[in-house]
Structures are given as C-alpha cells and as structure tokens.
Amino acid sequence: MPHLVTTLGPKNEDELGLILPHEHIFVDLRTWDQPGYGQAETADVLRLMQPEIARAQAAGVTALVECSTGGVGLRADIDKAVSEATRLPVIVPTGFYREPWIPDWVHEAGEAQLEAQMTAELQSQIGDSGVQAGWIKVSAGDDGLTACETKVLQAAAKAAASVNAVIGSHTIRGRVVRDQLDIIEAAGYTADRFIWIHTQAEPDFDLHLEMARRSAWLEYDAIGSNDFSDDFFIERIQRVLEAGFGQKLLLSHDRGWYDPAQPGGGIPKPYTYLCQHFLPKLRASGVDEATIQQLTHTNPFNAFARE
Numbered sequence: 612m613p614h615l616v617t618t619l620g621p622k623n624e625d626e627l628g629l630i631l632p633h634e635h636i637f638v639d640l641r642t643w644d645q646p647g648y649g650q651a652e653t654a655d656v657l658r659l660m661q662p663e664i665a666r667a668q669a670a671g672v673t674a675l676v677e678c679s680t681g682g683v684g685l686r687a688d689i690d691k692a693v694s695e696a697t698r699l700p701v702i703v704p705t706g707f708y709r710e711p712w713i714p715d716w717v718h719e720a721g722e723a724q725l726e727a728q729m730t731a732e733l734q735s736q737i738g739d740s741g742v743q744a745g746w747i748k749v750s751a752g753d754d755g756l757t758a759c760e761t762k763v764l765q766a767a768a769k770a771a772a773s774v775n776a777v778i779g780s781h782t783i784r785g786r787v788v789r790d791q792l793d794i795i796e797a798a799g800y801t802a803d804r805f806i807w808i809h810t811q812a813e814p815d816f817d818l819h820l821e822m823a824r825r826s827a828w829l830e831y832d833a834i835g836s837n838d839f840s841d842d843f844f845i846e847r848i849q850r851v852l853e854a855g856f857g858q859k860l861l862l863s864h865d866r867g868w869y870d871p872a873q874p875g876g877g878i879p880k881p882y883t884y885l886c887q888h889f890l891p892k893l894r895a896s897g898v899d900e901a902t903i904q905q906l907t908h909t910n911p912f913n914a915f916a917r918e
C-alpha cells in the first residue's frame with residue numbers, strides 16, 4: 612500500500628489532508644567546515660519551531676516535507692524531536708546538496724559507497740537518529756552538473772530505485788533538469804520519480820512543460836516570497852492545468868526555519884501563507900475545489916509515497 616515514510620512512522624493517504632512538500636525546520640547554509648555547523652540545542656529549536664508548527668496545523672497542514680539535506684544542516688534527530696512534540700509527521704531526506712556544500716568525504720567516495728549510504732538511510736535510518744529517510748534530496752549547479760554532482764545523482768538514482776523513492780533536486784535552470792533526467796534514466800530509474808524543486812526560477816515556461824511531458828514533477832515552492840507575486844503563481848498554475856499536467860504539480864513556501872548561524876536561531880517565516888492567503892486567491896481565480904485538493908493533498912502524497 613502506498614505510504615509516506617515519516618518521523619511518526621508510515622502514513623497512508625486517508626490519514627492525511629494538506630501536505631506541504633517543500634519546507635524547512637532546520638537549515639545551516641554555512642558549509643560543513645565552518646565552526647558550529649549544524650549545531651544547536653534541540654530545546655532551543657523546539658522553543659522556536661513548535662509554535663510555528665502549531666500555527667500551521669491550526670491552518671490545516673497535516674504533514675510537512677523537510678528539504679534540508681546533507682551539507683545544509685540535515686538534522687534528522689531535531690526534525691524527529693519537533694515532530695514528536697507537535698505530532699506533525701515530517702518526511703526527512705537522505706542525500707547531498709551541491710558544491711560548495713558537498714563535504715570532502717563525498718568528493719572522495721565512490722558512487723557505490725554513496726549509493727550504499729543512501730540506500731541504508733532509505734531502508735533503515737539516517738545515522739543513528741532513529742529516523743528512516745523518506746526520499747532523496749540533491750542539487751545541481753546553476754550552469755550545469757559538476758562531476759561530483761553527477762556522481763551523487765547516479766548514486767541517488769540507484770538508491771531510490773531500490774525502494775521506489777522520489778528524488779528532488781534544487782535546480783534553477785531547466786536545461787540542467789534536462790541533463791538530470793537523462794542521467795536518471797541512463798542509471799535505470801524514471802523521470803516520473805523526480806521533483807524539479809524551484810521550477811518557478813526558470814523563466815522559460817516551455818521548459819516547465821517539457822519536463823512535465825517527460826513525467827517529472829514540477830514544484831512551485833516560493834509561494835508567499837518577495838520574489839514572486841501571488842498573481843505570478845496563479846497564472847503559471849493555470850497554464851500548467853490548461854496543459855493537462857495538474858496531476859504533476861506541487862505547491863509550497865520553502866519557509867521556516869531554525870538557523871544556527873543566527874542568534875537564537877533567527878526569526879522563522881510562518882508555514883501558513885498558502886492556506887490562509889494563497890488558496891483563497893486561487894479559488895477566487897476559478898480553480899475548483901477538486902483541483903485544490905489534487906494540488907495540496909493528492910499530488911504531494913503521490914510524489915513522496917513509496918510502496
């Protein structure tokens with residue numbers, strides 16, 4: 612039976628409502644070699660993030676995907692503590708971000724070693740956190756994949772294939788996604804299990820449709836940000852729906868989070884904009900309730916679900 616692998620165990624579709632497919636509870640954008648990288652007291656993260664999660668739940672959020680991967684502050688133990696305190700299921704990734712956030716040992720590791728680690732985390736647990744990884748998060752350089760990023764993606768494709776997990780990638784340009792889908796297919800996996808994170812950053816809308824035709828997931832994940840207006844997203848969403856790819860579209864904020872580089876973890880941005888502001892506008896633009904349900908529940912469940 613398809614289910615999400617979460618911090619609170621497996622979750623079936625009928626146990627969940629609205630799912631946010633791209634948010635962060637904890638991020639550290641300093642590189643791994645900086646003093647204090649990824650360090651924080653769990654109690655401090657709880658103090659900051661528990662109220663944000665509670666507000667999200669009150670707005671209708673029933674699960675959240677953590678998008679902080681290896682190299683940018685993946686802390687599965689902290690995600691688990693926040694999840695258990697709030698009873699919000701969180702889907703946590705394995706994987707590695709792009710250069711220069713990729714640690715030295717990943718540069719030196721062979722593809723098989725990286726595949727083995729990601730497979731173990733998808734099947735068992737991330738480190739000794741007690742959290743099973745639900746998916747794989749990677750990234751790519753804006754102008755193209757480096758040799759190391761290619762190695763990580765090939766390893767990710769093979770690891771993901773072992774459990775039918777989805778691979779999501781922070782990728783800014785559509786032409787780089789094209790290369791990534793070629794690599795995944797050459798490694799024996801499928802574009803259908805790939806999420807193009809930050810699709811909105813590619814101005815050429817034809818590339819959005821090209822990747823959707825190849826069966827990749829599109830993700831508009833800066834809803835509520837200063838960089839893209841609500842009208843921008845509503846127009847793009849309507850064009851995706853008109854093109855017949857409403858079953859491959861994901862919506863999220865890319866918000867949160869506790870940042871250990873900031874005093875007290877900084878000031879988190881709320882996870883409530885989509886529910887409280889954006890969806891009412893999307894409804895008012897003529898998108899019906901069944902489609903809203905598809906975009907905010909069915910699609911994120913299907914994208915991240917494993918058999």
Ligand SMILES: [Zn+2]
Nearest residue numbers: 633635678865
């Ligand atoms: Zn993000």
